[in-house]
Amino acid sequence: MNAPIYNFAYLDEQTKRMIRRAILKAVAIPGYQVPFASREMPMPYGWGTGGVQVTAAVLGPDDVLKVIDQGADDTTNAVSIRKFFVKTAGVRTTTRTADATVIQTRHRIPETTLAEHQIIVFQVPIPEPLRYLEPRETETRRMHALADYGLMHVKLYEDIARHGHIATTYAYPVKVDGRYVMDPSPTPKFDNPKMSDCPALQLFGAGREKRIYAIPPWTRVVSLDFEDHPFERYRLDETCALCGATDSFLDEVVTDDRGGRMFVCSDTDYCEGRLADGAAA
Amino acid sequence: MYVAVKGGERAIDNAHRLLAHARRGDPEVPELTLEQIKEQLTLAVDRVMNEGSLYDRDLAALAIKQARGDLIEAIFLLRAFRATLPRFGASVPVDTAAMSVARRISAAFKDLPGGQLLGPTFDYTHRLLEPDGAGESAAEPAAAPADADAMPRVTDLLASDDLIEPSASADDTEGPARDLTRDPLGFPAERDLRLQNLARGDEGFLLALGYSTQRGYGRNHPFAGEIRLGDVAVEFFAEEAGFALPLGHLTLTECQMINQFRGTATEPPRFTRGYGLGFGHCERKAMAVALVDRALRARELGEEVRAPAQDEEFVLSHSDNVQATGFVEHLKLPHYVDFQAELGLVRRLRAEFDEAAARAAQNASREAAE
Numbered sequence: 001m002n003a004p005i006y007n008f009a010y011l012d013e014q015t016k017r018m019i020r021r022a023i024l025k026a027v028a029i030p031g032y033q034v035p036f037a038s039r040e041m042p043m044p045y046g047w048g049t050g051g052v053q054v055t056a057a058v059l060g061p062d063d064v065l066k067v068i069d070q071g072a073d074d075t076t077n078a079v080s081i082r083k084f085f086v087k088t089a090g091v092r093t094t095t096r097t098a099d100a101t102v103i104q105t106r107h108r109i110p111e112t113t114l115a116e117h118q119i120i121v122f123q124v125p126i127p128e129p130l131r132y133l134e135p136r137e138t139e140t141r142r143m144h145a146l147a148d149y150g151l152m153h154v155k156l157y158e159d160i161a162r163h164g165h166i167a168t169t170y171a172y173p174v175k176v177d178g179r180y181v182m183d184p185s186p187t188p189k190f191d192n193p194k195m196s197d198c199p200a201l202q203l204f205g206a207g208r209e210k211r212i213y214a215i216p217p218w219t220r221v222v223s224l225d226f227e228d229h230p231f232e233r234y235r236l237d238e239t240c241a242l243c244g245a246t247d248s249f250l251d252e253v254v255t256d257d258r259g260g261r262m263f264v265c266s267d268t269d270y271c272e273g274r275l276a277d278g279a280a281a
Numbered sequence: 282m283y284v285a286v287k288g289g290e291r292a293i294d295n296a297h298r299l300l301a302h303a304r305r306g307d308p309e310v311p312e313l314t315l316e317q318i319k320e321q322l323t324l325a326v327d328r329v330m331n332e333g334s335l336y337d338r339d340l341a342a343l344a345i346k347q348a349r350g351d352l353i354e355a356i357f358l359l360r361a362f363r364a365t366l367p368r369f370g371a372s373v374p375v376d377t378a379a380m381s382v383a384r385r386i387s388a389a390f391k392d393l394p395g396g397q398l399l400g401p402t403f404d405y406t407h408r409l410l411e412p413d414g415a416g417e418s419a420a421e422p423a424a425a426p427a428d429a430d431a432m433p434r435v436t437d438l439l440a441s442d443d444l445i446e447p448s449a450s451a452d453d454t455e456g457p458a459r460d461l462t463r464d465p466l467g468f469p470a471e472r473d474l475r476l477q478n479l480a481r482g483d484e485g486f487l488l489a490l491g492y493s494t495q496r497g498y499g500r501n502h503p504f505a506g507e508i509r510l511g512d513v514a515v516e517f518f519a520e521e522a523g524f525a526l527p528l529g530h531l532t533l534t535e536c537q538m539i540n541q542f543r544g545t546a547t548e549p550p551r552f553t554r555g556y557g558l559g560f561g562h563c564e565r566k567a568m569a570v571a572l573v574d575r576a577l578r579a580r581e582l583g584e585e586v587r588a589p590a591q592d593e594e595f596v597l598s599h600s601d602n603v604q605a606t607g608f609v610e611h612l613k614l615p616h617y618v619d620f621q622a623e624l625g626l627v628r629r630l631r632a633e634f635d636e637a638a639a640r641a642a643q644n645a646s647r648e649a650a651e
Contacts, residue, residue: 006365035465040364044357045604046611070618077614079289107618125608136594138468163630169622188622208604210465236625251617252624266618 009056009089015039019057019212023203026214031176032144033127038210048081048106049207051123055104058119058203059085064092066100071108071249071266078106095269107170109191111248111270114200116217122185124206127213129173129183149181152224160229169234175222176215189223190235190249196221238263243274244281304349318342327532327561328352332602333359334462334481335366336531336560353483357603364462371457373516373525377535377558378434380511387435388505389539395432400510401562435507436537436554445539445552468594475577475597479570480559482600488565490590491572499576499588503555506539510562534559536567540575545583553582 007013015037022036041049059065065085069078073095081104082093094100097112106123114120130140133151143149152173159167166172172189176182184192185204195202195215202215215221225231239246241262248270250263265271305312319326319342329341333356341359348354384400387393439445449472458473466474479487494500512532516525536557544550555575557567576590589595599605 012365012367035467037463037465039462040357040360040603042361044610045607046609047607047614049607070615074289075615076289076293079293083290083293106614107616125611137598138594164633167626167630169626170619186616186619188618190622208608234622234625236621249618250621252621266621 006088008061009059009085010042011039011053011056015053016057019053022212023054023057023214026203026212027201027216029180030215030219031174031180031182031213033206033211033213035210036212038207041207043080043084045208046125047077048104048123050205050209050212051104051106051121051207052081052084052205053207054121054203054205054212055085055102056089058121059089059091059102061089061091063101064094064099066094066097066103066269067105068103068108068110068267068269069106070251071110072268074268096273097267097269107186107188108249108266109187109194111265111267112273113194114198116199118200120200120202122187122202122204124183124185124204124209124211126171127183127204127206127209127211129171129181144180147179149175152181153226156224156226160226165229165232166225172231173224175224177219177221181224182213182215182221188234188249189231190233192221192223192231193233236263239281240265240271241281243271243279245271245274245279304347313346315339315342315346318345324562325350325352327559327563328484328566329355329359330560331563331566332356332481332483333363335359335363353602353606357606360603368463370517372528373518375513375515375531375533377509377513377533378432378437380432380509380513380533380535382432382509382511384510385432385507386505386509387507389435389507393435393438402564432509434509434537436539439506439539439552443551446542446554448554466597468597469580470593470597472574472578472581475593476556476558476570476574478597478600479557479573482570483602483605484563484566484569486600486602486605487569487573490576490596491569493588494572494576494590499579499591501553501555501572501575502541503538503572503575504540505568506537506554508534508536508564508567510534510564532561534561534563534567536564536571538568538571538575542582553578 009016011019018037022034026032026034038050038053041052043049043052055065065082067073067078067082069075072078085091086093097103097110098115101117102119102121103110104121104123109120128137128140130143130152133155134140134143143151156166156168159165168189170188171183171186172192174182174184174192174195184195197218197220198215199217201217204213206212223231236250236252238250240248240250242264245265248265248267251266253262253264254260255262319338322345325345326338326341329344329352330336330338333341333344340362341355344355344358345352348358382398384402385395385398387397436445436448440447459471461474461477466478470478495503510532512530515528515531517528518525538555539552540555542551542553553575555571555578557570557574559567559570573590573596576588577593577596579586579591580593584591586592
């Protein structure tokens with residue numbers, strides 16, 4: 001038995017080239033899901049294998065990597081993925097959004113506005129925004145090809161008819177550059193406006209489903225809505241118990257069994273940054 | 282402090298230490314050796330090689346030990362290793378007709394050239410727990426003079442009468458065989474890719490699907506034409522040498538199902554085939570694959586696609602247990618953010634519901650008063 005020797009950032013160069021080709025195609029056709037020969041990674045499908053492959057393909061030795069899960073740098077899976085790249089690529093890591101050149105994320109976009117030199121990599125479970133309306137890949141690919149998005153509008157309309165408003169709170173579908181309807185990954189719809197005209201390159205990797213897609217910098221991203229029912233950005237009307245922020249997305253923390261609750265920033269770097277600058281609740 | 286932000290890293294390290302401890306079990310009990318797993322848990326090793334799609338008994342044994350006997354976890358370990366291996370080419374197709382046979386049975390003919398050879402099988406054991414039997418040193422196997430007769434495949438015997446469709450040969454496919462681990466699977470998928478997917482697929486999933494065809498969900502009247510187990514030579518065509526060089530041997534199980542086909546306006550009635558092939562001794566898997574392979578040929582044979590086992594997008598998209606276990610188990614990962622967003626929505630919907638109920642109650646009491 002030979003002890004395996006791994007390449008920089010784990011993947012072999014041939015695989016990285018294959019992924020980079022898919023990324024280039026994805027950037028050239030904003031919002032289009034490019035099939036790629038996703039590899040079995042040494043972490044389970046569903047843990048961010050798509051994001052990890054995209055990060056591995058774009059990472060260079062001079063990059064500074066930040067990994068977040070649910071907005072936090074120290075959730076167990078974020079820790080695990082960061083350690084993976086420290087071990088296999090030896091890159092520097094940071095928890096500060098502004099200092100990172102590559103940010104891999106699951107379920108959030110940082111509160112701090114991203115910059116032109118940054119790449120944000122999203123982990124995507126189900127890349128197909130139409131999947132829950134039409135389970136067949138053959139059908140959904142045809143619908144995208146024909147820009148046949150009527151089914152999605154009917155779904156949103158039915159939400160309004162039944163509940164009075166659109167009952168989608170995360171993975172809220174967007175239209176990219178006026179053409180492809182895209183799943184933003186399961187980020188809360190609070191984060192959707194951050195995707196539009198974003199200075200950073202946004203890359204999306206779905207390992208199990210073998211798809212990569214992208215939003216190039218400064219691309220218009222519109223959350224689907226109706227003229228008389230415009231898109232609403234939802235934020236709980238509370239302040240962060242640690243830093244007093246009134247503009248950040250909040251986690252709800254149960255403090256006792258008598259209904260006690262506290263609310264804290266989901267973006268830990270944003271919260272810590274505000275505290276360091278002297279903010280307090 | 283309720284917001285436990287630091288500590289993920291230490292928690293992971295400690296969890297790994299605890300896992301290693303649990304894996305070892307009672308230190309008073311001698312540690313399992315890889316040789317023991319390889320020699321005595323051979324069918325577990327075979328399954329891990331099949332679904333891990335890598336023929337390496339040593340690595341499969343290591344994976345089983347490292348995975349504490351969780352075979353899907355072991356399959357995952359083998360797959361992740363396989364993904365890092367370089368490819369230098371594809372072998373010459375193996376010839377199962379030239380197999381050095383350890384077991385060969387046909388349920389279609391009482392006797393046939395080469396005969397029926399029972400081999401090592403559970404089939405006629407009485408399933409009684411034998412505390413003394415399983416661990417004891419086994420008696421020497423009975424010996425018989427080697428049969429010099431050739432052992433042609435049953436389906437080839439039928440094919441000579443044109444009673445069964447001819448076997449697809451490697452020459453029928455254009456270009457080299459495709460590989461779903463190198464190019465993403467698209468639909469519709471041709472038979473080479475379907476069979477590759479099934480060969481890697483979860484035994485339990487395929488068993489249930491095969492079973493469903495027997496119970497009427499896409500019935501295709503199967504007969505176990507032949508099941509054979511044995512060793513085949515693997516050869517590689519070397520450009521430099523100009524001929525095929527032997528690389529070694531593989532143990533394979535092959536199942537050929539014979540299925541009814543009533544014919545069409547242009548095709549005479551004849552039997553059709555379902556095919557299953559796997560590493561090692563894997564009869565249950567090979568048979569299930571053969572049933573599902575035949576069911577998935579519905580489109581090609583002009584049969585109506587009505588049952589789950591005939592639906593290639595359904596079958597091929599859900600057969601892989603490494604993918605399935607990943608996506609099911611990822612529900613363990615934090616989903617605070619999405620749950621928070623959903624909580625907000627449910628609270629809002631409930632507030633609207635309560636308001637509407639209050640309004641209705643008010644109206645009702647007003648009407649009662651009037």
